[in-house]
Amino acid sequence: MHDDAPNSWESRAEASSFYGFTDLPSVRERGTVVLTHGEGPYVVDVHGRRYLDANSGLWNMVAGFDHPGLTKAAQDQYARFPGYHAFFGRMSDQTVMLSEKLVAVSPFERGKVFYTNSGSEANDTMVKMLWFLNAAEGRPQARKILTRINAYHGVTVVSASMTGKPYNSVFGLPLDGFIHLTCPHYWREGRADETEAEFTARLAQELEDTIAREGADTIAGFFAEPVMGAGGVIPPSEGYFQAIRPILRKHGIPLIADEVICGFGRTGEMWGSLTYDIQPDAIISSKNLTAGFFPMGAVILGPELADRMQAAADVIEEFPHGFTASGHPVGCAIALKAIDVIENEGLLENVRRLTPRFEAGLAQLADHPHIGEWRGKGLMGALEAVQDKATKTPFDGALSVSERIANTCTDHGLICRPLGQSIVLCPPFIMTDAQMDEMFEKLENALKQVFAEIT
Ligand SMILES: *Cc1c(COP(=O)(O)O)cnc(C)c1O
Numbered sequence: 501m502h503d504d505a506p507n508s509w510e511s512r513a514e515a516s517s518f519y520g521f522t523d524l525p526s527v528r529e530r531g532t533v534v535l536t537h538g539e540g541p542y543v544v545d546v547h548g549r550r551y552l553d554a555n556s557g558l559w560n561m562v563a564g565f566d567h568p569g570l571t572k573a574a575q576d577q578y579a580r581f582p583g584y585h586a587f588f589g590r591m592s593d594q595t596v597m598l599s600e601k602l603v604a605v606s607p608f609e610r611g612k613v614f615y616t617n618s619g620s621e622a623n624d625t626m627v628k629m630l631w632f633l634n635a636a637e638g639r640p641q642a643r644k645i646l647t648r649i650n651a652y653h654g655v656t657v658v659s660a661s662m663t664g665k666p667y668n669s670v671f672g673l674p675l676d677g678f679i680h681l682t683c684p685h686y687w688r689e690g691r692a693d694e695t696e697a698e699f700t701a702r703l704a705q706e707l708e709d710t711i712a713r714e715g716a717d718t719i720a721g722f723f724a725e726p727v728m729g730a731g732g733v734i735p736p737s738e739g740y741f742q743a744i745r746p747i748l749r750k751h752g753i754p755l756i757a758d759e760v761i762c763g764f765g766r767t768g769e770m771w772g773s774l775t776y777d778i779q780p781d782a783i784i785s786s787k788n789l790t791a792g793f794f795p796m797g798a799v800i801l802g803p804e805l806a807d808r809m810q811a812a813a814d815v816i817e818e819f820p821h822g823f824t825a826s827g828h829p830v831g832c833a834i835a836l837k838a839i840d841v842i843e844n845e846g847l848l849e850n851v852r853r854l855t856p857r858f859e860a861g862l863a864q865l866a867d868h869p870h871i872g873e874w875r876g877k878g879l880m881g882a883l884e885a886v887q888d889k890a891t892k893t894p895f896d897g898a899l900s901v902s903e904r905i906a907n908t909c910t911d912h913g914l915i916c917r918p919l920g921q922s923i924v925l926c927p928p929f930i931m932t933d934a935q936m937d938e939m940f941e942k943l944e945n946a947l948k949q950v951f952a953e954i955t
Contacts, residue, residue: 503531504531508531509532509534509546510531510532510534513532513534514527514531514532517532523900523903523918525900526903526907530907530910533545533551533910534546537565537566538553538561538564538565538566539564539565539566540564540565540566540928540930540935541553541556541564541565541927541928541930541931541935542565543565543915549913550913551910551913551914551915552913552914552915552935552938552939552942553565553915553928554914554915554916554925554926554927554939554943555915555916555917555924555925555926555927556792556926556927556928557792558787558792559729559761559766559787559788559880559926560786560787560788560790560791560792561791561792561928562764562765562766562788562791562792562842562847562928562929562930563791563838563841563842563845563847563928563929563930564928564930567791567793567841567930569837569840569841569845570791570793570834570837570838570841571793573833573834573836573837574793574794574830574833574834576833577594577829577830577833577834578830580829581594581829582829582830583825583828583829583830584827584828584829585822585824585825585826585827586615586822586826586827587822587826591827592827592829592832593829594829594830594832594833594836595615595827595829595832597832597836598613598827598832598835598836599612599613601836601839602785602798602800602839603800605770605839605843606771606783606800606802607771607773607774607779607780607783607802608800608802608803609803610803610806611800611801611802611803611805611806612800612801612806612809612810613798613799613800613801614629614798614799614801614826615796615797615798615823615826615827615828615831615832616786616796616797616798616799616823616826617795617796617797617823617825617826618654618786618795618796618797619653619654619659619758619760619784619785619786619787619797620653620654620655620656620659620660620797621654621656621659621797621823622760622784622785622786622797622798622799623653623654623656623658623659623662623723623758623784624654624656624658624659625799625821626721626723626756626782626784626799627645627658627662627720627721628658628821629799629801629805629809629819629821630642630645630720630721630754631643631720632809632812632813632819632821633805633808633809633812634720635812636811636812636813636815636816637808637812639717641717641718642717642718642719642720643677643718643720644677644678644679644714644718644719644720645661645662645677645678645679645719645720645721645722645723646679646681646707646710646719646721646722646723646753647662647663647664647678647679647680647681647722647723647724648664648680648681648682648683648684648724648728649664649680649681649682649683650664650665650683650685650728650731650732650734651663651664651680651683651723651724651725651728651731651758652664652665652725652728652729652730652731653723653725653758657673657675658675660673660674661673661674661675661678662674662678662723664680664683664731665731679710679714681703681706681707681710682702682703682706683728683731683734684699684700684703684734684736684737684740685734685737686699686700686737686738687872687873687875687892688892690737696737696738697738697739699737700737700738700739700740700743701743703737703740703743703744704743704744704747707722707744707747707748708747711747711751711753716751716752716753719751719753720753720754721753721754721755721756722744722748722753722754722755722756723756723758723784724741724755724756724757724758724778725757725758725759725760725761725762725772726741726757726759726762726767726771726772726773726775726776726778727761727762727766727767727772727876727877727880729760729761729762729880729926730919731919732882732884732919732920732922732924733875733876733880733881733882733919733922733924733926734875734882735875735876735877736776740776741776741777741778742777745778745779754781754782754805755778755779755780755781756780756781756782756783756784757771757772757773757778757780757782757783757784758784759771759772759773759783759784759785760784760785760786760787760797761787761788761880761926762775762880763783763785763787763788763789764785764788764789764838764839764842765788765842765847765848765851765878765929766788766851766878766879766880766926767877767878767880768848768851768852768855768877768878768879769878770848771783772877775877775878780802781801781802781804781805782799782800782801782802782805783799783800783802784797784798784799784800785797785798785799785800786798788838788842789835789838790831790834790835790838791834791838791841791842793834793838794828794830794831794834794835795831796828796831796832796834796835842929847929847930848929850929850930850931851878851879851929852878854879854927854931854933854936855878855879857933857936858876858879858881858925858927858936859874859876859881861936861937861939861940862874862876862881862883862925864940865883865940865943865944865947866883868947868951869889870885870886870887870889870947870951870955871883871884871885871886871889871947872884872885872886872889872892876925879926879927879929879931880924880925880926881924881925881926882919882922882923882924882925883922883923883925883947884920884921884922885901885902885905885921885922885923886921894921895921895954899954901921901950901954902918902919902920902921902922902923903918904950904953904954905918905923905943905946905947905950906918906923908946908949908950909942909943909946912942912945912946913942914938914939914942914943914946916939916943923943925939925943927939
């Protein structure tokens with residue numbers, strides 16, 4: 501499997517590339533999968549092997565890997581106007597049209613859009629906006645950011661500080677003033693004698709207590725993914741957003757929905773904020789925004805934050821922030837097409853149509869004695885492996901159970917993602933019934949094989 505020849509793609513990749521978010525022992529043992537192209541939901545490697553990519557690339561290639569309409573939108577825009585910025589009072593027509601479209605499809609009746617190149621930068625931008633806004637409004641001390649343990653908001657210094665993962669300690673992060681509340685995962689975090697409603701109430705109380713302890717006037721905002729993605733696909737506990745929304749409102753703390761994964765249909769509605777009736781003050785978007793065909797992120801401000809940001813910027817007659825490629829015309833043209841594809845080519849309907857089949861497949865695999873829980877919403881789901889189902893005891897970390905399962909899947913032509921001791925599935929919106937059946941069949945075989953090996 502692993503081609504060690506010095507001129508192999510595997511050796512060249514390892515010699516020349518420094519890997520991020522990669523299990524290095526797996527790469528050393530198995531080599532790198534070097535890909536050349538994709539066909540629908542499949543990707544193909546340099547040896548001609550085909551893999552069903554059950555993670556839509558990195559959650560984002562929702563229209564598959566060869567959508568001709570998206571390719572054509574890119575080609576046409578490259579031919580017309582291949583690049584421009586959005587500084588100094590200039591921007592491309594595509595940028596204007598996309599902003600109008602994003603506000604129109606957002607849950608807001610009106611609003612304003614600011615562009616970045618990534619989700620991390622969009623979260624960073626939102627934090628800078630809140631700091632800028634509070635300073636202009638005479639509250640320069642209102643800088644603290646509330647997020648949750650297991651949240652994933654990105655990798656820049658600020659968005660990594662928002663991310664609630666232990667691995668960021670290797671960078672000496674989080675920065676001061678980033679506060680992580682309990683993850684709203686009832687199955688894992690709920691106490692033995694606690695109902696789900698009591699669990700949710702405890703988390704709401706924790707938020708109240710945290711605000712009281714820190715001082716409401718020191719807090720700039722609360723950021724939350726509707727369903728946590730890279731934390732292991734964790735839908736909120738029942739009534740979670742309904743419990744925390746009024747508390748944040750009472751204390752004047754904006755609620756920012758990080759919709760980088762959930763946005764544009766992943767949960768079966770256009771926004772996770774609609775699925776859970778979150779009523780955010782702003783939305784962070786990326787990934788699906790361009791169906792993964794262009795690196796791009798966006799901050800979508802709802803009416804109140806848009807007005808307050810405008811007033812704050814008017815004070816110094818400028819918002820001193822932006823990226824060279826913010827609002828790139830090709831990215832905007834692709835995003836306009838991506839939204840059109842999701843709305844008008846039946847992708848959103850297909851998410852809804854496939855969801856029962858997806859849930860049934862997950863539920864069936866969760867019958868296995870070493871699967872503790874299945875969870876998910878729409879077309880994002882996870883299976884969590886456990887050594888003991890009754891006590892929810894995880895496997896010994898040294899067994900690398902989820903990496904083994906994912907590697908075995910890869911051997912059988914299925915790409916899925918190990919996350920902690922869970923296996924995450926996030927199929928593209930274009931999947932057919934037959935492809936979904938193929939996904940579950942390959943995953944089931946891999947689970948059986950790995951559990952037989954380690955137990
Ligand atoms: C991926 C992700 C980000 C970061 O986006 P990048 O484009 O990788 O910087 C932020 N928030 C969420 C919820 C994400 O899933």
